[in-house]
Amino acid sequence: MTGRLAGKAAIVTGGASGFGMGIARSFARDGAKVIVADLNGDAAQNLADEVNDAGGTAAAVQADVTDIASNEAMVTACLEQFGGLDILVANAGLGQRPCALEETSENEYNRQFNVNMRGVFYSCKAALPHFRKQGSGNIIVTVSGIALRPRPNLVIYGATKGAAMNFAKGLALELAGEGIRVNGLCPGPGDTPMLAEFMGGTETEAGRETFRSNLPLGKLIRPEDMGEAALFLADDAASSRLTGVMLPVDSGRTV
Secondary structure, X not given: OOOOOOOOEEEEEOOOOHHHHHHHHHHHHOOOEEEEEEOOHHHHHHHHHHHHHOOOEEEEEEOOOOOHXXXXXXXXXXXXXXXXXXXXXXXXXXXXXXXXXXHXXXXXXXXXXXXXXXXXXXXXXXXXXXHHHHOOEEEEEEOOHHHOOOOOOOHHHHHHHHHHHHHHHHHHHHHHHHOEEEEEEEEOOEOOOOHHHHOOOOOOHHHHHHHHHOOOOOOOEOHHHHHHHHHHHXXXXXXXXXXXXXXXXXXXXXX
């Protein structure tokens, strides 16, 4: 298959839904061989089947990003099935229902950091030995606009994303001399199933309108918007001089 990512092999964690699905579809459309890694193995397989039926190349891997062995198995699966690994998109994450800090449980705190930060750490840790050995690699972390512009009642979620942002920037500097780039995407409110979480658990049209009204462009972020932004960062011809960049995809919210 031809395309900007032809000949490249990629892993997208949390790839079976939301922004991850948009990224996986975009990569496959532009020629990448994609591992759709997700805790929901059936959903991952459904997307891989869709990609393959459309003429692309994808495989599903059930993966728990909070478990280092699962991340290592995910990387091994990509190497065995596709003969290499060029791009890692550390996308898997959780949203948070708005909650005052004093009402936030320790369990929620642990849940947020376990997925939103530990998951990024483990997936990168699993991929790095291969990237370092081949002297090249491309890591894209799905961060959040909240890392650039904190919001009330989402303090713990924002803290996890702030940590992920600084992790990505620090790793970009650590790896810059080894031919490995690390960048982040900072989406605004998304037109994805996670939006309901930020509405307190139930999505409503009134809630959607509230989110849209706070965006200068008045448009929620679609999975395909994130797909195109990730494709730009994954395309060495377009972004070879970019590392440590936290790219807002947010309808102008952080301006």
